Amino acid sequence: MEDIKLLKGNEVLAIAAIRCGADGYFGYPITPQSEVMETLMDERPWLTTGMVVLQAESETSSINMIYGGAAAGKRVMTSSSSPGLSLMCEGLSYLAGAELPCLVVNVARGGPGLGSIQASQADYFQLVKGGGHGDYKLIVLAPNSVQEMNDFVGLGFDLAFKYRIPAVILTDGIIGQMMEKVTLSPERPRRTEEELAKECGDWATTGRKASRGKANLANSLFLDSVDLEQHNLHLQKKYREIEKNEVLCEQIQVEDAEYIMVAYGTSSRICMKVVEDMRKEGHKVGLIRPITLFPFPTEIIAKAAEHSKVILSVEMSAGQMVEDVRLAVGCACKCRVEHFGRFGGVVHSPAEVYEALKALM
């Protein structure tokens, strides 16, 4: 039987974590995502599934708790909002370097600095391009509904373990706070120690060295630079593999479109309305919604650019994803690429996007 509920995006993150067999959540309160830990503390999953929930003293600490849990092969998750993610960048670099799987959620708010508590998409660079030091990538999922907030918890864990890489859900205060109807994920039990040993036995630091016959190590240190280059080549190969296999993207009325918007998350919901309005007026308008920001739907955008006059990247930022759209389109293509968006916590209205696109026609 389907389990349908009316829930906030933040609440469903917590419920989905319990239902998909997460072993641990470690976090630190910050608006607009504190409901995630509050819901978990209210649900008390340690009494049912045995899931550990802990309030850390900072995001620096919570991401390192994630590092510890991930090292042991556990399904661990944290959530925060933009200033917290800045503190987590050190840990994300170490997690990527040590190839540890985990799930990190950013319910983004306006920046820079303490910024505001309103929704923003200005953390695209931070999570898609890096943020921490070194050449690394994270899998970045961008939900645009409460349903996808639910679905991407399980998907994020699966991808993280498939590639031994941190997966990130990059969302914002609007999706975190809004209530929608959601079909909950089927319940899946936490892995037993035997299942974990089978799945992660050749790397997880479970402390079972003698039974395994060899010690495991979670590490990102390679003192010999030739070794470190080899490690980096291995990471790059994995990232290319992810680019080949894991792109997720929704296309709305793109086939015949002459004017295409590219938007993710909250902004994509606004752009859907613009497509509807403009199509009614007979304009050939479409929307490409990247669901994975890394891997980015480069080929889909490049192909669409061949038959379109203008591509407008619509983001709640001063223009970050637009750089990837430009790279996808390439300078040889005649299609013009522009950016539109309100930012600093201000959300553009469908009317503003309509005007911006109209001005380019």
Place this chain on the structure above:
Amino acid sequence: MMKVEKISENMVYQKPRLITNNTMHYCPGCSHGTVHKIVAELIDEMGLEDNAVAVSPVGCSVLAYNYIDIDWVQAAHGRAPAIATALKRLMPDRLVFTYQGDGDLAAIGTAETIHSLVRGENIVIIFINNAIYGMTGGQMAPTTLIGQKTATTPYGRDTALNGFPYKMGEIAAMMPGVTYVTRQSVDKPAAVRAAKKAIKKAFENSIGCKGTSFVEIVATCNSGWKLSPVASNDWMRENMFPEYPLGDLKNNG
């Protein structure tokens, strides 16, 4: 085969079974090697080889995982107690310990250290206090003594400029969730035996989930101090022990 048996028959001392054959990078005379030996012996003697996860710091002992043959997690600078927290919470029956220097534990990792003590995590923290940053070439540590010369206090630690050394052991002892705090050294055989007994007790506390155990080892860094190993031990006894007196600071186990 015959030959091996004969050797072991006459053997009076050997490398602990869980110390690997990797060449140790520690300077001759450094306390790290001795503490590693104690830890490896204890894990073997206590039958914990199949039940132990350790966390290595950033500092001279960053490569501890190369020497003690158990599972290790290599931490970012100062973050070991947060990592150990999760390991122990997610695997409550394991021995989980961190091994950290004074810069790692008492400077950059102060928050992670204090809050693992505040929560009374069932982990062991082994704290190597050598009053200097060994790995980066002998700069001032939070535990550097007043007047002590280091690469960043070339005229000696000046309290007006650098503040005062502080005692993390005493801070640890204040926390209700902390069970056992002791300060030891490894400068002579009797001290090594005492330190081993202390770490054994700490390991038992972690296995029994009795709260945090904090074992500080007042240690030498002969390279950083620019003294011979023997002179380092003398300097430590003369200068470090008065500031960091040895003995149990708390024992509720």
